[in-house]
Amino acid sequence: MRFTRFALFAFFAVLSGLAQADYPTRPVKWIVPYPPGGTTDLLARLFAPYLAEKLGQPFLVENKPGGGNNIAVEMVVKSDPDGYTILLVNPANGINTTLYRNLPFNFLTDIAPVAGLARSPNVMVVRPNFPAKTVAEFIDYCKKNPGKINMASSGAGTSVHLSGELFKAMTGCNMLHVPYKGAGPALADIMGGQADLIFDNLPSSAGHIKGGKLRALAVTSAQREPSLPDVPTIAETVKGYEATAWFGIGMPKGAPREAIDKVNAAVNAALADPKMVQRLAELGGHPMKTTPEGFGQVIKAETEKWAPVVKASGAKVE
Numbered sequence: 001m002r003f004t005r006f007a008l009f010a011f012f013a014v015l016s017g018l019a020q021a022d023y024p025t026r027p028v029k030w031i032v033p034y035p036p037g038g039t040t041d042l043l044a045r046l047f048a049p050y051l052a053e054k055l056g057q058p059f060l061v062e063n064k065p066g067g068g069n070n071i072a073v074e075m076v077v078k079s080d081p082d083g084y085t086i087l088l089v090n091p092a093n094g095i096n097t098t099l100y101r102n103l104p105f106n107f108l109t110d111i112a113p114v115a116g117l118a119r120s121p122n123v124m125v126v127r128p129n130f131p132a133k134t135v136a137e138f139i140d141y142c143k144k145n146p147g148k149i150n151m152a153s154s155g156a157g158t159s160v161h162l163s164g165e166l167f168k169a170m171t172g173c174n175m176l177h178v179p180y181k182g183a184g185p186a187l188a189d190i191m192g193g194q195a196d197l198i199f200d201n202l203p204s205s206a207g208h209i210k211g212g213k214l215r216a217l218a219v220t221s222a223q224r225e226p227s228l229p230d231v232p233t234i235a236e237t238v239k240g241y242e243a244t245a246w247f248g249i250g251m252p253k254g255a256p257r258e259a260i261d262k263v264n265a266a267v268n269a270a271l272a273d274p275k276m277v278q279r280l281a282e283l284g285g286h287p288m289k290t291t292p293e294g295f296g297q298v299i300k301a302e303t304e305k306w307a308p309v310v311k312a313s314g315a316k317v318e
Contacts, residue, residue, distance in 0.1 A: 023055075023083055023256065023258055023259045023262055024055055024056070024057040024083065024084065024259070024262075025057070026057060026084065027057050027058040027059070027060050027084075028051075028055075028057060028058070028059045028060065028083070028084050028085075028086060029060055029062055029084060029085045029086070030044055030048060030059050030060060030061045030062065030086050030087075030088065031062055031064050031072050031075060031076050031085065031086065031087050031088065032044045032061055032062065032063050032064065032072070032088045033064060033065060033069040033071070033072035033073065033087075033088065033090070033092070034063065034065050034069075034154065034155075034181070034182035034183065034184075035063050035065045035181060035182040035184050035185065036063055036182075036184055037182065037183060037184020037185075037187070037188075037204065038154055038182045038183030038184050038201070038204045039090075039120070039183060039200075039201035039202075039203040039204040039245070039247070040088045040090050040247065041061070041063060041182075041184075042203050042204060042283065043088065043117055043118060043203065043247050043285070044061045044088050045061055046276075046279060046280075047059075047117060047267065047270060047276075048060075048061055050266070050269075050270040050273070050276065051263070051266050051267070051270070054266040054269060054270070055262060055263070055266050059086075065181045065182050066181060068092060068096060068099070068100070068155050068156050068157045068158070068317065069090070069092040069093060069096060069155070069157070069158075070096060070100065070103060070104075072087065073087065073093065073105060073107065073111070074104055074105055076111065076250070076251075076252055077104075077105045077110045077111065077252055077253075078252075079252055080252070081251065081252040081253060081254035081255045081256075082255065082256065082259070083251060083255045083256050083258075083259025083260070083263075085251070085252065086114065086249050086250065086251050086263065087111060087249065087250045087251070088247065088248075088249065089111070089113075089247065089248045089249060089250045089295075089299065090158075090159070090245070090246070090247050091158060091159035091162075091245050091246060091302060091306070092155065092157050092158045092159065093107050093111075093299070094107070094299055094302040094303035094305075094306060095157045095158070095159065095162055095303075095306045095310060096157050097303050097307070098303075098306065098307040098310040098311065099156065099157040099310050099315060099316065099317055100157070100316075100317050101316060101317070107299075107303075108299065108300060108303065109253065110252070110253050111250040111251070111252065111253065112250060112251045112252065112253055112254070112255050112260060112292070113248065113250055113292050113293070113295040113296035113298075113299055114248070114249040114250055114251055114260050114263050114264055114267075114292055114295065115248055115249045115263060115264040115267035115268065115290060115292065115295055116246070116247075116248040116267075116288035116289065116290035116294070116295045116298060117247045117248050117249065117267065117271075117288060118203075118246075118247050118280055118285035118286060118287060118288050119244055119245065119246045119247075119285070119286050119288050120201055120202045120203055120244065120245050120247075120283070120284050120285040120286065121202050121219040121220050121221035121225050121243075121244050121245070121284065122159060122160060122163045122199045122200060122201055122202060122219070122220040122243055122244070122245055123199070123200055123201075123202045123205050123206075123209070123216050123218070123219050123220065123225075123228070123231070123284070124138075124167070124197065124198075124199050124216070124217045124218045124219070124220065124234060125190070125197060125198055125200060125205050125208075125209065125214040125215060125216050125217065126138070126190070126196060126197040126214070126215050126217060127190050127191065127193055127195075127196060127197070127214070127215070128191075128212065128213065128214065128215050129193070130196060130197070130215065132217070133215070133217075134217060134232075134237075135217050135218050135232070135234055135236075135237040135238065136237050138197075138217060139171050139173060139237070139238075142171075142173040142174070142175060143172065143173065143174075146174040147174050147175070147176060148176075149173075149175040149176065149196045149197065150175070150176050150178050150194075150195045150196045150197075151164045151168075151175040151176065151177050151178065151195075151196065151197055151198070151199075152178050152179075152180060152186040152187075152189060152190055152195040152196075152197065152198040153177060153178070153179050153180065153186065153198060153199070154179075154180060154181075154182050154183040154186055154198075154200070154201075155179050155180065155181060155182065156177075156179045156315065156317055157310075157315070157317065159201065159243065159244075159245045159306075160183065160186075160198060160199050160200055160201060160245075161177065161179065161199075161315075162243070162306055162309055162310065162313070163199035163220050163243040164177065164198075164199045165177075165309065165312075165313040165315065166241065166243055166309055167199065167234065167238070167241065168313075169309075169312055169313065170238050170240070170241055171238055178195055183198070183200055183201065183204045183205075184204070186198055186200075187200065187204065187205065187208060187214070190214065191208065191213050191214065197217075199220060199243075201245045202219065202225065202227075202228075202245075202283065202284030202285070203283035203284055203285050206227065206228075206282070206283050206284050209228070216228060216231045217231075218231060218232050218233055218234040218236070218237070219231055219232075219233055219234070220233070220234055220241070220242065220243040220244065221233060221242065221243075221244055222235060222242045225284055226281070227281060227282065227283075227284045228284070246288060246298060246302060247288075248288065248290070248295050248298070248299075249263060249267065249295075251263075260292050261292070264290075264291065264292055268289050268290075271287040271288075271289045272289070
């Protein structure tokens with residue numbers, strides 16, 4: 001009897017090892033914490049076909065907006081840690097650690113880092129008929145009209161929101177923050193004249209800027225963005241200002257190392273493909289090729305970076 005039990009255990013262990021080695025053997029669900037139209041959604045839909053081709057199974061993008069990213073994160077945290085549910089990780093995941101008082105998870109320990117996708121600057125954009133045409137003019141207009149400018153964001157605690165809060169703190173501008181459930185709806189209202197500006201992730205605004213539907217005043221990076229060479233940095237007017245967005249992939253804690261490594265390798269192969277690099281550049285994104293451990297260091301560093309900005313803004317969400 002003991003031999004039989006041992007033999008069965010060994011048999012199933014071998015099967016388990018084979019299953020992991022063959023990962024993936026069925027479709028992978030890719031959870032995006034925002035609605036369609038924003039940068040996270042664009043990146044997931046850009047990379048999903050490449051990962052599917054490389055790994056031989058569909059990567060199915062599912063938008064799960066709400067709760068400032070936390071609904072999607074909790075869904076992934078509670079899913080089976082088998083590598084078949086992955087998360088589009090973004091700046092809000094680091095920011096929310098400080099912003100929210102009582103999260104039902106610890107992002108740094110409950111999500112396993114898998115791979116970096118891209119970094120990009122945010123871009124300060126206004127509706128086309130906004131009176132100010134430069135950052136200096138905007139600051140002057142804002143101070144003459146305190147509390148009358150509606151600053152949209154893709155949600156409380158996002159890099160889009162905090163980039164605006166940093167701008168407010170460094171310039172003394174008094175603007176009304178209006179959080180949306182993603183960049184898509186926010187951009188629609190700005191183009192429709194219902195809101196005034198947003199410090200958006202560049203990939204989701206790039207097409208609207210080039211199409212004349214939005215006017216870019218400045219980018220948030222320390223240097224000018226190659227895809228928008230004529231657009232200045234905020235730092236050229238507001239000394240010391242800098243903020244960038246970052247994106248990647250995570251899995252639930254305990255996911256098989258084989259799954260993590262295979263997705264990481266496929267992502268890094270995509271980031272080495274000239275066509276992918278060119279497409280990212282067109283969107284204002286820059287490849288962020290990392291190991292799983294390297295991406296974990298990015299998450300930790302960004303969490304620590306934005307904590308004092310959140311505290312200084314006074315923003316808190318229950």
